[in-house]
Amino acid sequence: MQHENKIVSENEITKDLTIPKLFYKKARQYGKDRISMREKEFGIWRPITWDDYLQNVKYLALGLISLGLEEGDKVSMIGDNRPEGLWAEMATLCARGVGVWLFQDCLIDEVKYIIDHSDTKFLFGEGQEEVDKAISIYDECPKLQKIIWDDPKGMRNYDQNYLISLKEVQQLGRELDKEKPDLFEELVNKGTGEEVALLFYTSGTTALPKGALLSHHNMLTMGQHLMAVDPCLDTDDYVSYLPFAWIGEQMMSISCGLQVGYTLNFPEEPETAQENIREIGPHVMFAPPRMYEQMTRTVQVKYLDATWIKRKFYEFSTYVGYKVANLKFEKKPVPWYWRMLEGLATATVQKKLKDHLGLARVRNAYTGGAAMGPDHFRFFHALGVNLKQIYGQTEVAGISVVHRNGDIKFDTVGHPIPGTEVKIAEDGEILTRSPSVFQGYYKNPEATTSTLKDGWLYSGDKGFIDDDGHLVVFDRTKDVFTLKDGKPFAPQYLETRLKFSPYIRDSWVIGDKKDYISAVLCIDYSVVGKWADEKKLNYTSYQELSQMPEVYDLVEKQILQANKDLPDVAKVMKFTNLYKELDADDDELTRTRKLRRAFVEKRYNDIVNALYSGNNSVHIDTTIKYEDGRQAHIKTDLQIRTVGE
Numbered sequence: 133m134q135h136e137n138k139i140v141s142e143n144e145i146t147k148d149l150t151i152p153k154l155f156y157k158k159a160r161q162y163g164k165d166r167i168s169m170r171e172k173e174f175g176i177w178r179p180i181t182w183d184d185y186l187q188n189v190k191y192l193a194l195g196l197i198s199l200g201l202e203e204g205d206k207v208s209m210i211g212d213n214r215p216e217g218l219w220a221e222m223a224t225l226c227a228r229g230v231g232v233w234l235f236q237d238c239l240i241d242e243v244k245y246i247i248d249h250s251d252t253k254f255l256f257g258e259g260q261e262e263v264d265k266a267i268s269i270y271d272e273c274p275k276l277q278k279i280i281w282d283d284p285k286g287m288r289n290y291d292q293n294y295l296i297s298l299k300e301v302q303q304l305g306r307e308l309d310k311e312k313p314d315l316f317e318e319l320v321n322k323g324t325g326e327e328v329a330l331l332f333y334t335s336g337t338t339a340l341p342k343g344a345l346l347s348h349h350n351m352l353t354m355g356q357h358l359m360a361v362d363p364c365l366d367t368d369d370y371v372s373y374l375p376f377a378w379i380g381e382q383m384m385s386i387s388c389g390l391q392v393g394y395t396l397n398f399p400e401e402p403e404t405a406q407e408n409i410r411e412i413g414p415h416v417m418f419a420p421p422r423m424y425e426q427m428t429r430t431v432q433v434k435y436l437d438a439t440w441i442k443r444k445f446y447e448f449s450t451y452v453g454y455k456v457a458n459l460k461f462e463k464k465p466v467p468w469y470w471r472m473l474e475g476l477a478t479a480t481v482q483k484k485l486k487d488h489l490g491l492a493r494v495r496n497a498y499t500g501g502a503a504m505g506p507d508h509f510r511f512f513h514a515l516g517v518n519l520k521q522i523y524g525q526t527e528v529a530g531i532s533v534v535h536r537n538g539d540i541k542f543d544t545v546g547h548p549i550p551g552t553e554v555k556i557a558e559d560g561e562i563l564t565r566s567p568s569v570f571q572g573y574y575k576n577p578e579a580t581t582s583t584l585k586d587g588w589l590y591s592g593d594k595g596f597i598d599d600d601g602h603l604v605v606f607d608r609t610k611d612v613f614t615l616k617d618g619k620p621f622a623p624q625y626l627e628t629r630l631k632f633s634p635y636i637r638d639s640w641v642i643g644d645k646k647d648y649i650s651a652v653l654c655i656d657y658s659v660v661g662k663w664a665d666e667k668k669l670n671y672t673s674y675q676e677l678s679q680m681p682e683v684y685d686l687v688e689k690q691i692l693q694a695n696k697d698l699p700d701v702a703k704v705m706k707f708t709n710l711y712k713e714l715d716a717d718d719d720e721l722t723r724t725r726k727l728r729r730a731f732v733e734k735r736y737n738d739i740v741n742a743l744y745s746g747n748n749s750v751h752i753d754t755t756i757k758y759e760d761g762r763q764a765h766i767k768t769d770l771q772i773r774t775v776g777e
Contacts, residue, residue: 145356150348151329152226152320154390159186171215172400190316192223194305203228206250210234211258213372213398216282220256225329226320232331233377235723244269246333251275259283325349332526343574344526354529354568355387357549362496368394368415373405383530384418409490417497421504422725427489428511432634433659449477453514482516491517498522502726505628509542521545523605527589529568533603544602560594611729613644615701633690634659638714648705650743654713678709684773691775706743708770748772
């Protein structure tokens, strides 16, 4: 533990320290002797030393200067997680620019809005797909000068004069380095921690995304304070697969990764991330609830498919795991006989299961970005995974509150990290003050004024501090329901309980100031499809499968399970299965897969009205849009079912 603390304290976060200064120091310290990152290409993990990292960033930064990058200019990045994306970000900061990340799956309108609003001068796109998006909006974004690509596949016949390859930019950098050999080091040593490093666009659950300005000091102090709670080692591995446009990934890859110096590992493709995580076996992991929900679903489906003897072993290990986890949650000693049974459960089931999920070596697993249900939380602790809830937001550089080892409560998010104060306003809003609180919103003084008051960040979330000093996050203020009996209720709580079923992929709970709670559910097509195949049920599409009476019976059983232990006014009374999955491309979810509640309520107003009428079905006549631009006209009737009838 002393060694771990030493790593953090080596990097004293002063007001003068910037991300480039820290990067340069680490790269010089480790040089060719240590691996900074790995990328899986063509089935092989390709190592990149700290010296390689430094050289690539150096020539890219100088190349940007050659192209005309000036202090404070914005440079955007879009693409999968890959070394070149991180080099582009670091080169931008070293060249005294400001980095802006876009989600890989952003639609054209979103790309245009962010590139134009941020005044982006240069755009790094991974390959043909990203370049096509950039070309289509180039004429509408007057500040955009160059589009830089790094994957040559499909780029042979592109000859626009504003296109340039990453290697060409680096060649320009080499030429400038010959002319001015000290320029890169001079640029790195300039500046202070108070200068803006990154411009992050929030997920926009209610309106257009807002650009949050984060300084070097914001990012580095946040990383320092998280590492003070859960120190990492420079020999640790971390898998970087979540979008760099999400503050949570920046938190782990940049803020913590640079300070500790652990190795970043980039999967071959987003689709192979889970398999690549298993190959690496990371020591620290961070993911939104969606990822852990998918892992839970994977285990549940494997259980359903397993032989009788395997199911019995799993049931035994799960029973023991839950018992031991509950004792630890309650801070009670674990009797010797339960420890023996836990050892047996670990040897027979849990060790293999954790290895299959890529969690065999994980010391600390974090989740944040949205609410995680207590069922999922208990599941991972029963498996022996030290899962912790993080609470934070883009405006506080990612994190302000986290669970501590040995003090984990599944219905809270823990205590504030060092240097952070949290208090509750009179109306229940959570307020935060720390060195990581952002500088304000870009070109939006009104939103800045309403969010930052007297140094306190107004989160827009409701919550309270319990008797143990833990923060309990209730929900977004605008999303809190008032039940029939006048009590407040967080719909996210019930939605996460419903999603604990392997058959339900998404849930949307309705009932603010209504006579009862109702739900719109999206089945998991692959899991329910397999179940239907075993039952010899014939179907041709998601739409058809979702509306089968047998599937409604199956979903109703899951709702009855989720309703257990809830007061009558908070139980789901009516539900329907949606004819499609909720989709970020249809604006129903944010890019971090949070429900855009106001939007879906407006879009599916007919369904909401039907759930609160005496009707037993609702007619749908609509058009859905596929990712490739195709459209399909859908006419169908959705069944409205009352639970328990």
